[in-house]
Amino acid sequence: MPRRSDATRAAILAAARERFAADGFERATIRAIAAEARIDPSMVMRYYGNKEGLFAAAAEFHLHLPDLGEAPPAEVGERLVGHFLHRWEQDDTLVALLRAAVTQESAVDRIRAIFAEQVGPVAARHAPDPAEAPARAGLVATQMLGFALCRYVLRLQPVVALDKAEAAAWLAPTIQRYLTATVNSDASAADRP
């Protein structure tokens, strides 16, 4: 059942995501978030309890990974990378999460959960041995989060300069290999046609 204050709640959440993404957890003040949402700081407390609770609500995030079951096995890396890039250019929640994770344990937990619950199954489906899924999802995380870090947080100029297609072309073989390559074989076999 809708409440009269739903618009306010949404405005707070939107402002919170923006400030958390831009400034990180501690620099993003409740006062600044409230100002951006054009409401009083005390409203934030009323609706979300405290700053931690607000962050938890603002950091709700789903990757919405597509079902890759029917994709050609050789294209899984490419599709996954494309989806990642698209997903976090349209929504700065993940950047907020990344910025906050550096000091906020709850943000770390969230990221952990995202990779375990959302990337893990993809890895389980495409890895030669499903038992390796967590390790493979972890490797995927190192590359995808590293790219996001350099592009959206550190804004390293050469990484920002890449367009989406170039970036995907560089990263796809890496992800493909992390997902599917056999450990004791030629590490790059998976990249081959």
Place this chain on the structure above:
Amino acid sequence: MPRRSDATRAAILAAARERFAADGFERATIRAIAAEARIDPSMVMRYYGNKEGLFAAAAEFHLHLPDLGEAPPAEVGERLVGHFLHRWEQDDTLVALLRAAVTQESAVDRIRAIFAEQVGPVAARHAPDPAEAPARAGLVATQMLGFALCRYVLRLQPVVALDKAEAAAWLAPTIQRYLTATVNSDASAADRP
């Protein structure tokens, strides 16, 4: 010429690195750093001016990359990854830098400089076209910083569980490809024997 206060200065710097690495820039308080160094907070101000100056001093960092000019071209990725892993397990300055970079522009500048000045030349030496060096150094950054982020900051369990040799085996082909692969050829050609 050595000053009588050199021991104190060094103690402050060591404590600062520890606190910055563990807590990030804003959570690491001058008071906590001073307590760890067993001196008065005002000494920090006397010797380093302000918190920003202390951080700048604590974040002095060199990768000490080995000269890879004589290494077999096919092993450059492997050696580089090995050196990276070794380098930042022995010194938490880079973790401090990474944690602080999320909110501190000066930390971002430092990281930018490290990759431009220290990794760039390596890329210039091994890339097919030296003009691509910045882009290639940037790609190397996405993978190496992403790995450090997941392992030392987020502590993603599967990434922490990898030992150095396993990690190097996974990352080396990626770095090798980012440094040497030709853009419009088979992306994984560089990995081949």
Place this chain on the structure above:
DNA sequence: AGATCAAGTCAACGGGCGTTGGCAAACGGA
């Protein structure tokens, strides 16, 4: 021995923060 200066201690400041509780207005069911 006394003068000089570096090294270290102490108490306090101003400011910004998260958070609280009281009070006014707007709404909605009876």
Place this chain on the structure above:
DNA sequence: TCCGTTTGCCAACGCCCGTTGACTTGATCT
């Protein structure tokens, strides 16, 4: 229309932070 509830605003609290300046101690040199 009246009354309870929701929504919003305001002022303030207590806390901790970076930073300051005045003061004491101790080493060094003539």
